[in-house]
Amino acid sequence: MERIKEAIAKARESKTGGLTDAPGAARKAVKGADVIDGPIVYNQTRVVDLDLGHLEENRIITIDNEDPNSISFDILRTQVLAKMEANNWRTLAITSPTPACGKTVVAINLALSIAKQTDYTALLVDFDLRRPQVAAYLGLPKDISFADYLDGKIEFNDTLVNPGIPRFVVLPNRRPVKNSTEILTSRKVKSVVADLRDRYEKRICIFDLPPLKSTDDAIAFLPQVDCVLMVVASGETKPSEVKDCRRQLQSSNLLGVVLNKSTEVAKTYYY
Ligand SMILES: Nc1ncnc2c1ncn2[C@@H]1O[C@H](COP(=O)(O)OP(=O)(O)OP(=O)(O)O)[C@@H](O)[C@H]1O
Ligand SMILES: [Mg+2]
Known part of the structure; x- marks a missing residue:
């Protein structure tokens, strides 16, 4: 736990990190959270602290480079x-083909890994509108929800959160949304996706989606993204399900398939 605390502190202090204003720094892009030369200033995006024990319990491990x-x-x-x-x-x-393959765990860990280890900004969007879990896994406050924006209760910028890690922004959702397929293909969501993608010069946007075989939400939303990653669960996902889903993804750019929940012990080289 100490190591994770140190990792967060280090990330905050790093030269590309700090969360405080840097006077005189030139802005490159401004809206929501601002990019400046050097540190990122979260002057509009709400910054919240993460509970490290909660992250560990939920298998969010890339917060700690030493794990x-x-x-x-x-x-x-x-x-x-x-x-x-x-x-x-x-x-x-x-x-993924079916529920519980580990999409949300993979999405969060991958987004964190990008934010911590590269000079990209990582934006993680919870578009599993029927069963949102990103906020719960990260332990984010319950009052920030994309569903409230969809209902017109809050402004869009009030839906974004910085969980205390530089270059990491989350668009969480706290409750299931009705008519999710229609919402995901609506003009409102299309404009959100375009805005988020273009907000930063160097940003990778990761969208956590529902399983392909449970609803048509994912397949309906996929035309809005550049590429897709399929997560399968070792010992759970059937080969026929993978085949079927690969067929469904024929018109998408499938980056690859992540074999999750493998019980095989990784062979380490140096350690
Ligand atoms: N590599 C792993 N090893 C063991 N358990 C895992 C692994 N990855 C995820 N899990 C566990 O599997 C469960 C499902 O994970 P997760 O919520 O990420 O799946 P999901 O595909 O997003 O599910 P859903 O389809 O409901 O959105 C969780 O309890 C999670 O902790
Ligand atoms: Mg999920």
Whole structure:
């Protein structure tokens, strides 16, 4: 736990990190959260502290660079970014054939890994509108919800949260949304996606989506993103389900398939 605390403190102090205003710094892009030369200033996005024990309980491990399990996410991050950079892609959806394969755990760890280890800003969006879990896994305050924006109760900028990690912003949702397929393909959501994508020069947007076989939400939303990652659960997902979903994803840029929940012990080289 101490190590995780140190990791957060270090990230906050790093030269690309600080969360305080940097007088005189030139702005490159402004809206919601601002990018300046050097530190990022979250002067509109709400900053909240994460509970490290809660993160560990929910398998959010890439907050700690020293966690031996984070190596899998380092490899995933490098592979994902290499493909996205090569194609100039900036938006990535995460889905799976069936529920509980680990999409949300993978989405959060990948987004954190990108924010902490690269010079990209990572934006994590909870677009599993029927069963939102990102906020619960991160332990974010209950009063910040995309559903409230959809209902016209709050301004869009009030839905964004910085969980105390530089270059990491979350668009959480706290309650299920009715007519989610219609919402995900609505003009309002299309404009949100375009705005989020273009808000920063160097930003990767990750969208946590529902499973492909449970609803048509994911397939309806996918045309709005550049590429998609499929998460499957070792020992749970059937080969026929993977095949079926690959067929469903034929018109999308499938970056690859993540085999999650593997019980095989990773062979380490140096350690
Ligand atoms: N690599 C893993 N090893 C063991 N358990 C895991 C792993 N990844 C995720 N889990 C656990 O599996 C459960 C489902 O994970 P998660 O919520 O990320 O799946 P999901 O695909 O997003 O589910 P849903 O379809 O309901 O959105 C959680 O209890 C999570 O802690
Ligand atoms: Mg999920």
